[in-house]
Amino acid sequence: MKGAALKLILLGAAFLFARASVADNMIMARVPLRAEIVLEYVKASIEEHGYTVAHLQLCDGGMKDFGYESDFYRVVFFGKVDEVRMVSARYPELVSYLPLKIAVIAEKNETLLTVLNPEALAPFFPDEALQIQLGRWQSDLMSIFQDVRRAVGARIVSNH
Amino acid sequence: MNLIRLLSGGLAIAAFSVLGTANAAPDGRELYIEHCSACHQMEGQSGIGLPLLNAKLADVSDNYLHSTIRLGRPGRVMPAFQRLSDAQVGAIVKFLRQRSETKEIVYSDEPVAGDAAHGQALYAENCVKCHGADGTGEGPGTGVTTSRERTFLVMPASISNTGFLASAPDQMIRRVIHVGRKSSGMPSFDGKLSETDIDDLVAYVRSFDQQERSVAEIDADERPTHVFESPHDFETTVKNVKAALTGANFRIFPDRLLEQGLTDEFSVNTRQVGVRFCNFNVLYGMLKIEPRLGVVLPCRITIMEREGGEVILVVPNLRVISRWFNNDELVGLWDRMEETFTNIIDEATL
Numbered sequence: 001m002k003g004a005a006l007k008l009i010l011l012g013a014a015f016l017f018a019r020a021s022v023a024d025n026m027i028m029a030r031v032p033l034r035a036e037i038v039l040e041y042v043k044a045s046i047e048e049h050g051y052t053v054a055h056l057q058l059c060d061g062g063m064k065d066f067g068y069e070s071d072f073y074r075v076v077f078f079g080k081v082d083e084v085r086m087v088s089a090r091y092p093e094l095v096s097y098l099p100l101k102i103a104v105i106a107e108k109n110e111t112l113l114t115v116l117n118p119e120a121l122a123p124f125f126p127d128e129a130l131q132i133q134l135g136r137w138q139s140d141l142m143s144i145f146q147d148v149r150r151a152v153g154a155r156i157v158s159n160h
Numbered sequence: 161m162n163l164i165r166l167l168s169g170g171l172a173i174a175a176f177s178v179l180g181t182a183n184a185a186p187d188g189r190e191l192y193i194e195h196c197s198a199c200h201q202m203e204g205q206s207g208i209g210l211p212l213l214n215a216k217l218a219d220v221s222d223n224y225l226h227s228t229i230r231l232g233r234p235g236r237v238m239p240a241f242q243r244l245s246d247a248q249v250g251a252i253v254k255f256l257r258q259r260s261e262t263k264e265i266v267y268s269d270e271p272v273a274g275d276a277a278h279g280q281a282l283y284a285e286n287c288v289k290c291h292g293a294d295g296t297g298e299g300p301g302t303g304v305t306t307s308r309e310r311t312f313l314v315m316p317a318s319i320s321n322t323g324f325l326a327s328a329p330d331q332m333i334r335r336v337i338h339v340g341r342k343s344s345g346m347p348s349f350d351g352k353l354s355e356t357d358i359d360d361l362v363a364y365v366r367s368f369d370q371q372e373r374s375v376a377e378i379d380a381d382e383r384p385t386h387v388f389e390s391p392h393d394f395e396t397t398v399k400n401v402k403a404a405l406t407g408a409n410f411r412i413f414p415d416r417l418l419e420q421g422l423t424d425e426f427s428v429n430t431r432q433v434g435v436r437f438c439n440f441n442v443l444y445g446m447l448k449i450e451p452r453l454g455v456v457l458p459c460r461i462t463i464m465e466r467e468g469g470e471v472i473l474v475v476p477n478l479r480v481i482s483r484w485f486n487n488d489e490l491v492g493l494w495d496r497m498e499e500t501f502t503n504i505i506d507e508a509t510l
Contacts, residue, residue, distance in 0.1 A: 028452075054420060054422050081427075092474060112198060116455045
């Protein structure tokens with residue numbers, strides 16, 4: 001029993017300091033906690049970063065209506081109204097990618113967080129101001145994922 | 161319990177110290193959590209990525225792992241981690257070795273000489289059922305997810321993938337054919353095929369190097385979205401888009417204003433609306449192929465009235481987006497779906 005607890009603590013401690021993975025076009029992170037709880041951490045961190053959660057899309061909800069079995073699958077939409085206004089006025093091409101969104105996907109008792117890396121759009125828009133904006137979004141998304149991992153890591157450590 | 165609390169506190173302090181040390185050697189465990197665990201899970205059980213089974217790790221060299229991390233598997237979800245330093249990749253490999261308690265097998269780079277034509281006949285007889293005629297692996301699907309229906313528990317390796325072929329020396333392929341891989345259902349061909357036959361098979365597998373990737377590159381000038389001008393006013397355009405979507409068998413969700421939820425109802429711009437839609441049959445099939453699809457869901461056509469009264473429709477370019485997933489199967493589907501989107505816009509802007 002102590003061995004299992006120690007293993008969990010080690011895992012929790014590791015997550016306290018882990019960052020999210022950036023594989024070019026996708027930012028991803030796995031957290032060892034149920035998706036329903038992780039979703040709350042995600043929303044809290046989004047707000048702490050100065051964004052507003054616009055709405056929550058229940059992807060599995062729609063599928064269940066059609067008789068499909070599915071795991072917990074949510075998409076959190078969020079943004080800053082000033083940024084959305086600036087982008088829609090200056091770069092209307094980009095509105096398809098706004099508000100920003102994070103997919104929260106259950107995998108049994110773990111959760112996968114994934115988001116399109118805004119920097120994937122950078123090669124299409126050489127405008128310097130926009131490059132800075134895309135970089136800022138990437139940085140915030142990484143920070144949100146890191147916050148969630150820290151919170152989950154701390155929760156694991158404190159529960160044992 | 162006190163001991164565990166003490167340990168956890170100590171661990172946290174130790175981790176802070178390690179992080180605070182400039183130029184410290186890269187920590188393979190941290191790097192694994194950061195870059196690999198999202199797909200392969202913490203213990204390598206698999207998820208979006210293939211399982212990193214101990215038995216499999218025992219069959220391969222450190223060079224193979226290094227090269228696999230560096231090159232990825234083009235078109236098969238596993239990205240190429242080009243931004244990691246050699247030391248970081250080495251640390252991940254070392255961590256995998258320590259965790260699995262396996263030792264590498266070092267293979268020589270000596271090529272295997274064989275008759276690829278004869279190997280092709282042997283491949284059709286012995287390998288095609290699992291690895292597919294083109295060597296890309298059994299049936300539809302890329303990688304493994306725990307929630308996906310599959311014929312095999314583990315997806316047979318894509319042995320024609322350029323990332324695999326660049327990572328696996330002939331001698332490694334030869335050995336795997338000899339001894340098989342019990343952990344993933346690959347049988348041993350020892351005694352069933354002669355040494356010459358196995359060499360011929362290796363030569364045929366190596367010839368996949370010449371195979372062209374089925375996914376076409378997109379034009380350099382393609383944009384991440386399409387922007388169309390509507391000849392109609394805002395309301396008519398919205399109505400036309402919905403009619404075209406309904407005609408194409410999409411379910412339409414309630415309208416959502418671009419700024420909705422981000423500001424109060426009196427300040428929200430009502431001349432920017434997202435018409436969101438879905439075909440759940442198609443979506444369900446796609447999620448099996450690409451579980452991360454949520455990052456671009458739901459499908460949406462944004463209709464905006466500009467300052468001068470001009471109405472535009474903004475539609476994501478599926479050909480560009482699908483390539484961001486490094487998933488050839490998704491690319492094939494979305495290249496076809498792009499045509500459906502084009503027809504919808506044509507109809508709505510007639």
